[in-house]
Amino acid sequence: MSVRPTASHARLDIDSANGGDNFCKECEMRGGRLFLMGFLCLAVVAAFVPLTTQSARACHPAPRLSINDVIVDPEGDSGTTPAVFAVSLSWPVCWWVAVEYETADGSAIAGADYQAASGTVVFRPGETTELVLVDVIGDTLVEPDEYFFVNLSEPSNACIGDGQGEGTIVDDDEPPVLSIDDVTVDPEGDSGTTPAVFTVSLSQPSGEEVVVSYTTVGGTAIAGADYQSTSGTLTFAPGEVSQPVTVPVIGDTLIEPDEYFYVDLSNSSNACIGDGQGKGTIVDDDSTEAIPGMTTWGAIASAMLLAAVAVAMMRRKYARLTA
Ligand SMILES: [Ca+2]
Ligand SMILES: [Ca+2]
Ligand SMILES: [Ca+2]
Numbered sequence: 001m002s003v004r005p006t007a008s009h010a011r012l013d014i015d016s017a018n019g020g021d022n023f024c025k026e027c028e029m030r031g032g033r034l035f036l037m038g039f040l041c042l043a044v045v046a047a048f049v050p051l052t053t054q055s056a057r058a059c060h061p062a063p064r065l066s067i068n069d070v071i072v073d074p075e076g077d078s079g080t081t082p083a084v085f086a087v088s089l090s091w092p093v094c095w096w097v098a099v100e101y102e103t104a105d106g107s108a109i110a111g112a113d114y115q116a117a118s119g120t121v122v123f124r125p126g127e128t129t130e131l132v133l134v135d136v137i138g139d140t141l142v143e144p145d146e147y148f149f150v151n152l153s154e155p156s157n158a159c160i161g162d163g164q165g166e167g168t169i170v171d172d173d174e175p176p177v178l179s180i181d182d183v184t185v186d187p188e189g190d191s192g193t194t195p196a197v198f199t200v201s202l203s204q205p206s207g208e209e210v211v212v213s214y215t216t217v218g219g220t221a222i223a224g225a226d227y228q229s230t231s232g233t234l235t236f237a238p239g240e241v242s243q244p245v246t247v248p249v250i251g252d253t254l255i256e257p258d259e260y261f262y263v264d265l266s267n268s269s270n271a272c273i274g275d276g277q278g279k280g281t282i283v284d285d286d287s288t289e290a291i292p293g294m295t296t297w298g299a300i301a302s303a304m305l306l307a308a309v310a311v312a313m314m315r316r317k318y319a320r321l322t323a
């Protein structure tokens with residue numbers, strides 16, 4: 001291409017043989033300035049468009065994020081049950097929305113009552129509901145209904161309206177049943193005391209403290225003569241399932257039938273009373289056998305004498321009690 005030199009295009013670059021392009025230096029400089037201006041305009045537009053888009057979003061009411069409350073009923077006795085929370089946008093939008101979520105303890109404790117969870121909820125353009133699952137742990141502990149939270153934070157392209165969901169875990173475990181066993185003291189002994197050790201049991205561990213009162217009650221055995229009157233209160237710590245009750249049985253040399261007394265349970269809290277009466281049997285060890293070689297009449301006389309002695313001792317025993 002040939003260009004005619006003019007005053008304004010005096011500096012021709014016509015050295016085509018050495019890579020010249022036949023444009024004058026002035027034209028090349030103008031072209032360079034135009035290219036630079038065009039580039040700057042594109043840069044301004046590229047920067048301005050997102051700003052105007054964000055500005056447009058800011059000018060419109062931002063959608064609100066909310067999370068609902070959930071009740072898990074029943075909690076179950078083992079494994080896990082999902083608590084399904086719904087995270088919602090107040091209306092659909094044509095851009096992406098995201099929000100962080102994380103569980104937090106209330107009266108329910110992570111690791112024992114539910115499994116801690118956290119993450120990001122992402123809404124694609126047009127979506128308005130996403131789910132968050134939290135696993136609730138089943139157990140057999142008797143406990144109050146418990147609760148935990150799922151909290152929303154750090155929203156992107158939306159505002160947070162109701163940012164806290166409450167999860168309620170409904171306990172389904174029946175109160176444990178208290179019972180007391182029967183005890184036999186054999187032999188009663190001739191002096192001092194021998195402990196009659198009863199066991200008060202819970203049918204299953206409880207998550208709460210269990211309290212129950214106990215007291216001895218006379219049968220054919222007499223308090224103060226055959227056993228020592230005993231009473232008190234038992235406290236089962238959570239998880240504890242048995243407690244002893246000890247009643248001293250009084251030894252003697254009195255010939256008498258086997259005797260019995262009771263230990264009664266009453267006034268329980270956080271447990272029901274099933275078998276609430278333990279029977280204590282005292283096996284007499286004082287012989288009525290005849291002396292070898294003694295005649296029948298002699299044995300009868302001896303037995304009558306022993307009976308008279310027994311009656312006298314019984315009278316003394318009652319007299320002491322009623323004194
Ligand atoms: Ca349960
Ligand atoms: Ca439970
Ligand atoms: Ca004895």
Ligand SMILES: [Ca+2]
Binds near residue numbers: 252254255256285
């Ligand atoms: Ca005796």
